[in-house]
Amino acid sequence: MSADRINLLRTKVFDKSKWMQLPRDVLIGHDVIEQIPAVCEDLALGDSVLIVSGGRTRDVAGRRVESLLSASYDVRTFIAIDGDPLETIRKAEAAAAEVAFVIGVGGGRVIDTAKIASYNTDRHFISVPTAASHDGIASSRASVPTAEGNVSLAAEPPIAVVADTAVIASAPHRLLASGCADIIANYTAILDWELSHRLRGEPISEYALTLSRMTAEILFDNADLIKPNSEESAWIVTKALVSSGVAMSIAGSSRPASGGEHKFSHALERLAPGKGLHGEKCGIGAIITMYLHGGDWRGIRDSLRKIGAPTTPAEIGVDDETAVEALLAARTIRPERFTILDMGLTRESARNLVRMLYQE
Ligand SMILES: NC(=O)C1=CN([C@@H]2O[C@H](COP(=O)(O)OP(=O)(O)OC[C@H]3O[C@@H](n4cnc5c(N)ncnc54)[C@H](OP(=O)(O)O)[C@@H]3O)[C@@H](O)[C@H]2O)C=CC1
Numbered sequence: 168m169s170a171d172r173i174n175l176l177r178t179k180v181f182d183k184s185k186w187m188q189l190p191r192d193v194l195i196g197h198d199v200i201e202q203i204p205a206v207c208e209d210l211a212l213g214d215s216v217l218i219v220s221g222g223r224t225r226d227v228a229g230r231r232v233e234s235l236l237s238a239s240y241d242v243r244t245f246i247a248i249d250g251d252p253l254e255t256i257r258k259a260e261a262a263a264a265e266v267a268f269v270i271g272v273g274g275g276r277v278i279d280t281a282k283i284a285s286y287n288t289d290r291h292f293i294s295v296p297t298a299a300s301h302d303g304i305a306s307s308r309a310s311v312p313t314a315e316g317n318v319s320l321a322a323e324p325p326i327a328v329v330a331d332t333a334v335i336a337s338a339p340h341r342l343l344a345s346g347c348a349d350i351i352a353n354y355t356a357i358l359d360w361e362l363s364h365r366l367r368g369e370p371i372s373e374y375a376l377t378l379s380r381m382t383a384e385i386l387f388d389n390a391d392l393i394k395p396n397s398e399e400s401a402w403i404v405t406k407a408l409v410s411s412g413v414a415m416s417i418a419g420s421s422r423p424a425s426g427g428e429h430k431f432s433h434a435l436e437r438l439a440p441g442k443g444l445h446g447e448k449c450g451i452g453a454i455i456t457m458y459l460h461g462g463d464w465r466g467i468r469d470s471l472r473k474i475g476a477p478t479t480p481a482e483i484g485v486d487d488e489t490a491v492e493a494l495l496a497a498r499t500i501r502p503e504r505f506t507i508l509d510m511g512l513t514r515e516s517a518r519n520l521v522r523m524l525y526q527e
Pocket residue numbers: 220221222223224225227273274275276277279297298300301302303304306308309310311312317334335337338339342345349421444445446
């Protein structure tokens with residue numbers, strides 16, 4: 168082989184680079200919230216902190232974190248109220264700019280607000296989930312609802328995750344079941360990714376893909392163990408959510424955990440705001456997209472039922488015609504993300520799918 172050819176190959180192999188940002192400390196377990204001062208001290212992030220939480224989650228755990236840190240830090244608080252998300256993020260950013268680091272204590276909305284505010288102000292961020300309801304706990308992405316549908320934004324990956332299973336197990340079971348559905352939806356997200364790879368040449372990451380699939384499999388296989396108010400269940404689901412977030416961080420995008428079923432969920436959020444939790448809508452969407460992929464859609468549906476997650480639009484207060492609209496509108500959300508819903512779905516076929524799969 169000529170020297171030129173060898174150099175060309177070298178260039179091809181070695182010009183590839185990737186920057187993955189992963190959490191440094193991950194604490195999961197009973198009463199780990201009490202370790203927050205030790206985590207902050209270990210990471211030496213500075214002497215002032217903004218604690219972002221929500222109207223409910225401040226009472227659930229936010230105040231506890233405030234009091235644990237108040238002896239050693241200048242503690243400020245920000246309550247992410249349930250309003251215009253971009254306006255809330257802008258206000259959180261202004262507050263984050265005044266401190267050395269940020270802690271998000273809450274559900275997915277609060278954690279996303281805190282991680283975007285941290286990213287935009289170049290502050291470190293610690294993730295303290297109060298519910299195992301979404302896989303943004305450990306990821307470097309945030310999903311923010313806008314008038315055009317959810318946008319996936321680059322966000323500060325948590326430098327630490329402190330997930331207290333006692334707090335998480337005492338959250339309403341609906342939140343845990345929703346987190347399970349968000350993970351089970353990884354099955355169809357990766358089928359969509361592989362489809363796009365084969366049809367469109369979209370790059371895939373084997374590691375991210377395998378981790379995402381394995382995470383869904385573990386949860387699917389342990390669906391019988393997921394029970395209300397059980398710390399063991401909180402443990403299983405939280406580990407799965409962290410692992411799914413790591414898959415997204417490896418990929419550098421939400422692709423391993425978000426495909427057509429997520430676009431359906433985002434379309435529903437726009438068409439029927441406030442109906443159903445994020446993971447619930449993704450699980451309902453995954454039943455249809457798995458059917459379209461020719462996979463075990465009944466298996467998806469049955470595991471969602473076992474866990475206690477909804478399996479039909481009616482269960483989250485959405486009528487069939489709105490579900491049909493959401494299936495058709497899904498392709499207009501983030502159109503560059505190719506999925507099975509871009510493969511010729513018509514209104515008639517969407518109606519048939521909704522009638523057939525959700526009424527069996
Ligand atoms: N970044 C990412 O990769 C991902 C982001 N997401 C995003 O996350 C959001 C969905 O998260 P989700 O958690 O389902 O919804 P929310 O954050 O909206 O939380 C739902 C409700 O549960 C409450 N809550 C949370 N924890 C407890 C608890 N322990 N006890 C009682 N109530 C509690 C919240 O209270 P409060 O009023 O205090 O907030 C809120 O009222 C969406 O915005 C979605 O786009 C989802 C998946 C991945």
